[in-house]
Amino acid sequence: MSQTARFQSFEDPSHREGAARVAALRAAMAQRGFAGFVVPRADEHQSEYVPPNAERLAWLTGFTGSAGTAIVLADRAALVVDGRYTLQAAEQVDTGVITPVPLAETSVEAWIEANLPAGGVLAYDPWLHTPDGLTRLDRAAKAAGGRLAPTPLNLVDLVWIDRPAAPRAPVVLHPETLAGEAAAAKLGRVREALTKARLDALVVSDPHNLAWAFNLRGGDVAHTPLPLGYAVIPREGRPRLFLDPEKVTPEAATALEGLADRDEPASLPAALEALGSAKARVRLDAATGAVALKERIETAGGAVDVGPDPITAMKAVKNEAEIAGARAAHLRDGAAVTRFLAWLAREAPGGAVSEIDAVVRLEGFRAKANDLREIAFPTISGSGPNGAIVHYRVTRDTDRRVQPGELFLIDSGAQYGDGTTDITRTVAVGTPSPEMRDRFTRVLKGHIAIATAVFPRGTTGAQIDAFARRPLWEAGLDFDHGTGHGVGAFLSVHEGPQRIAKTGTVALQPGMIVSNEPGYYKARAFGIRIENLVLVEPREVAGGERPMLGFETLTLAPIDLALVAPELLTPAEAAWLDAYHARVREALAGLVDPETRAWLIAATRPVGG
Template sequence: MFQSFNVTSRPDQAAPRVTALRAEMAQAGLDAYLVPRADAHQGETVADCDDRLAWLTGFTGSAGSAVIGLSQAALFTDGRYTVQVRAQCDPALFEFIDWPATKPVDWLKKTEARRIGFDPWLHTVAEIRAIRKALTDTDAELVAGANLVDRIWADRPAPPAALAVAQSVKFTGRTSDDKLDEIRESLKKSGADAAVLTLPDSISWLLNIRGSDIAHTPVVQAFAIIPAEDKLSLFANPAKFADLPEDPRISIYDDAALAEALSALEGRVLVDPASAPHAVVSLLTKADVVEGTDPCQLPKARKTPQEIEGTREAHLRDGAAMVEFLAWLSDQAVETLSEIDVVKKLEGFRRATNALKDISFETICGSGPNGAIVHYRVSEETNRPLAEGELLLIDSGGQYVDGTTDITRTVALGDIGADEREAFTAVLQGMIAISAARFPKGITGAHLDALARSALWRQGRDYDHGTGHGVGAYLSVHEGPQRLSRVSDVALEEGMILSNEPGYYREGAFGIRIENLIVVQPAQMPPGSDKREMFEFETLTFVPIDRNLIHPDALAPWERDWIDEYHALVWDRISPRLSDDARAWLREAVAPL
C-alpha cells in the first residue's frame, strides 16, 4: 500500500530528545532554538530525513513549529491541529499555542531568551525578517548556525535519491524550452540578471520532470539558478537524472556546489522572500538581491488546455473508483469495519484502475469524533471501529500521470441526528455557492471565501481552515499561489485549479467536509449583462453527495436544482465506467431530491 498505518512517534520519546537538544543549545550559548516543520525547499510535505519536528516532539501534522527554551518549550499549530497536537505530544513538556493568534516570537518575548538559534536553511527570508523586526524593541538576537537537531538525531534517514522521469508534453501542453523562454523573458522585463528557484514543484514544472523524492508528491528535490542569458544550473544529486537524456540548456551540479555558486553570482538576482531560505540571501554576497515572486508560480498555476483535459480524465477515472468504493461501503455491515479497513479498500479501488501512481496524500478517514480532527491520520493505535448512527469523513486523492485528484465525502452510517443533517446542509450550501459563483476579473480567493461560510454563519458556526487550495497537474495536491481563503491576495485566472471544501467540526462528536475540485474558466454571460470580463468555475469532480444527510427544506429552489443537475452529470459521466453492482447503487444515489 501507499499508505502506512504505523505509529511514527510517541509522546514519551520527546523528553530525552529535548533534553539532548538543550545540552547542544547550552554548549552553543543559546537560550532558545527554533524547530520548524520545514525543509530547505519549504514544501508542505518533507522527506523522512527532514521531519525534525515530528522526531523531536511527536507532532506529525503538516504545519507547525516548536520553540525549545532551556526550561520551557512550546508547540505552535493552527486550528486544523488543535486536537491532534494534544493527542500526540506531552503536555508536561510542551505548552500548546494557537497559531497564528500567537506567533513564536510573541511567546519568546515573554521569556528571558536572548540568544535564539535557528537553521538558516529552514526559515524563509520573510520569516526571519519578521522575527527580527518583532525583536527590535528587545535585546534578543537571532543566531544562525548548523542544525542542532541533526547533531542529536543518530539514526536520521538518508536523503531521498529517487530517479527523475520525463513528463510528456502531451500532458503538459508545453515544452520545457518554451517554459524556460517565458521565464527568461519575465526576468528581462523585471530587470533581473538571474533567478534562484528553491521550490521543487516549480523546478519539476519548468523542466517537465517528475520524481518521488517526497511521499505522494511527484517532485524532484533540487535548487536551480536561471541566468537570463545562459544555461540553467541545477543543483541536486546527479544520479537522480541518470535515466534522462542530456539537455544542452541545463548543467547539473551536486547540491553541495550550491553555496559556492550562490556566492559567485553577480548582478541583479531575483529571490522569492516567501519561499527562499534565509541562507540563500546570506550567500548572495556579490549580488544585488531583487525580491519578487517565484517566476514559475503563476505560469504553473495557469493550466494549459492539455493539463485541464488530462485532469478531467483523471477525475472521471478517480470518480469511478470512488463510486465503486461507496457502493461497496453501502453494502457492508458497518460494525464489521474499522477506519483502516476503509482506507485499504478505497486504495484498492484506485489501484484497480491500473493507472494510479500514488495517493496524493495520506487518506483522512475519520469516523465519529475522529472526523473532527481536520487532518486526522489513522494509525494502528487510533484505528476506530465504525458504528451505526455516526458520520464517516473520507478525504482522499490519487496521483495519475494525467492529473492530481482530491475529494472529500461525508457519509451517514445509518440514521443520523437532526443537528448533523442541519450542519451538513449548511456546508453543502457553501460548496454550492462557490461552485455557482460568477465573478469579475481581478477577484481573489479572499473575496469569495465568505460565500462558502454564509450558511454556517447564519447557524452561528464556522470552520478554522481555508475554503480551498490550489492543485497541481500531476504535481502538488496543495499548490500556490491561488487559494480560496480570507488571506489570499492573488487574483483568480483562467486555468487555475482549486479545491472547494467548506466544513464543520464538533470536537469529540463529528466532522463534516464536502470537497470537489474546480477550475476557473470564462463565464457564460446571461443576456443583458455588462460587457466586462467575468469568470466562473467548472466542476471537475463527479461523485454523488450523500442525499441521506441533506435537509431539502433548508435549501433554496436553485440549490436543489444545482444538486439534481450535478447528480445527473455524475450519472452521465461515471455510470459507463462502473461495474453492474456499482451502477445500480449509483442510480439510486443520484435520484432527484
C-alpha cells in the same frame, strides 16, 4: 508489497520519547551557549511534504501535522500550530514537556518575545527559514532583550542518532503530451519575466517550480512527484540545474543536455557566490528561498530581490493538455471513489469497518485505476469524534470502527500521471440526527454557492470566500480552514498562489484549478466537509458588460442524500444537486461493476425523491 505499505503508513512517531529527545537538544544548546532553538516543520525548500531526513519536528515532538513550529528553551518549550492541528497536537505530544499553543491565541514571535530570557541567544538553522520569516524572529528576539544566531549545523541533526539518509529517487521526464508545453518554451517565458523585472537571474528554490519548468518529475518526498534540487536561470545564457547526478535517469539527462548545465548540489554555494561577484541582481522566492541562499549572494557582492518566483504564477494556469489530463484523471478517480462509497454503504452499518479498513479499501480501488502513481496526501479517515479533528490522520493507536448513528468523513486524493485529485465526502452511517442533517445541508449550500458563482475577471479568492460561509454564519457557525486551495497538474495537491480563503489575495484566472470544500466541525462529536475540485473558466452572461468567470466542477462522485434536508435548499440549489448527480451517474455508470452501478443509480436520485 501490501497496499498499506505502498501508500500510507499508520504508525505514529512516539511522543513517549519526547522528553529524552528534548533533553538531548537542550544539552546541545547549553554546550554552545544558546538559550533556545527554533524547530520549524520545514526542509530547505519550505516543502509541504518533507523527506524523512527533514522530519525534525515530528522526530523531536511526535507531532505529524504539515505545519507547526517548536521553540525549545532551557526550561520550557512550545509547539505553535494553527486551527487545523490544535486537537492533534494535544494528542500527539508529551504535554509535560512541550506545551501546544494555538496560533489564534499566540504567534511564534509573541511566544518568543514573552519567554526568551533577557540576554538569551536564540539559535536557528539558516537553511530552514525565509528572509521574511527570519526578520519576524529577529524582531521578537530583540523585543525580549535577546538576539538570534545562526548555527552551521542543525542542532536536532546533532542529536538525531538514526537520522535517515537524504532521498535519491529517480528524476524522470514528464511527457510533453501531458505537460502541454516544451521546457524550452517555459524557460523562454521565465527569461521574459526576468527581463521585464530588470533581473539578472532567478534562483529556483521551489522543487515544484523546478519540476514544472524543466518538465521533470521525481519521488524524493511522499505524495508529490518532486525531485529535490535547485536551479539558477539567468536572463541570458544557459540555466544550471543542481541535482544529484545519481538520481537523473538517462532519458532525463539526454533531454536536459539541450536545456541546461547540470552540477552537483554541493556546487550551489559557489554558483551563488559567482552571481554575487558579478554584481548580479537576483530574484529569490519569498515563499521558499532560504536565508542561507540570500546571504551567499549578498556576502559576495550581489543584490537579492526577494519576491515571488515568476514560475509560480505560470504553473498555476493550466494549459489545454493539463486540463484534459485533469478531466481524465477525475473520471477514473470518480469511478474508484464511487466503488468505495458503495462498499462502505454495504459494510459500515454492521460495525465491521474501521478507519484503517476504509483507507486500505479506498487505496485498493484507486490502485485498479489506470496510471495511479501515489496517493496525493495521507487519507483523512475519521469516524465520529475523530472526524472532528480537521486534519486527523488515523494510526494504529487511534483507529476506531465506524458506528451506526455516526458520521464518517473521508478526505483523500490521488496522483495520476495526467492529473491530481482531491475529494472529501461525508456519509451517514445509519440514521443521522436532525443536527447532523442541518449542518451538512448548510455546508452543502455553501458548496453550491461557490460552484455556481459568477464573478468578474480580477476577482480574488477572498472576495468569494464568504459565499461558502454565509449559510453557516446565519446559524452562528463557521469553519476555521480556507474554502479552497490551488491544485497542480501531477504536482502538489496544495498549490499556490490561488486560493479561496479570507487570505486569498490572488485574482482567479481561467485555467486555475482550486478546491471547493466548506465544512463544519463539532469538537469531539463529528466533522463535515464536502469537497470537489473546480476549474476556473470564462462565463458568458447575457447582457453582461464585463468579462466574467465561473467554475466547472471536475470531481465526480455522489453526495450523501441521507444527510440532505431538502427543506433548507432553495429550488435553484436542489436543481444544481440534481443536475450534478445526473452528470455523475451518466459519467460513471459505465465504469463501475453492476453492484456499484445499482447503488450509484439510487445514490444519485433526485433530492427528496
